[in-house]
Amino acid sequence: MKPCAILTDIEGTTSSIAFVKEVLFPYARRVLPQYVASHGREPEVRRWLDQVAAENGGLCSDAMISEVLLGWIDEDRKHTALKALQGLLWEEGYRRGDFKAHVYPDAVARLQLWKSRGHDLSVYSSGSVPAQKLFFGHSEAGDLRPLFSQWFDTEIGGKREADSYRQILGRLERPAEEVVFLSDVVEELDAARDAGLATVLLDRRSDYPTPRLGEATHDHRRVERFDELSLD
């Protein structure tokens, strides 16, 4: 088979939702107020804090901005500013070895196989690109960053918007029919398909105890594990 490109989501697809919700988010919640107080004047941090303040009626203190961000963590908001800040917060935790990122063993094995067969692998996640690189650089299976050639986050556009996938196709320099998008979220797959990509729903039993079977809820190809997915 001609080598193709695989574009994969992270949370719920290569990796468990529980790890993100039970390890990463509580860690970010715990360290955020102190981090904002200590690093809030650094331009890379200030840029995002100012964006949050402006979008919330011009919040006038960093303590108020922190409160908004803590609320967004609890709501699992996929806001670009929050995601960028979370990447900065997690950096020290990964470096200190406080946690390693979860990646399902079936995903690791299949990604390695596809890579060895010449398929091109890229990531598209709501997590910021630096957060994605930390995640795969400090995974339970070791440093998986060399598997991936390109990384995309919501700076290219929202994951439920077809235009984001059109932008990504331009960066991959491939026709849509050569690209397969893997995700656990039906609305993301709908948007990718609108842009012409092939789509596969990852419907992992540990994350989604009630199977999202076809017809009534979606009409994407559905698998529960990466090793059910053959590209050949």
Ligand SMILES: CSCCC(=O)C(=O)COP(=O)(O)O
């Ligand atoms: C890779 S950063 C940690 C996960 C995260 O914060 C996130 O929002 C992941 O969302 P996804 O688009 O990968 O489902």
Ligand SMILES: [Mg+2]
């Ligand atoms: Mg996901």
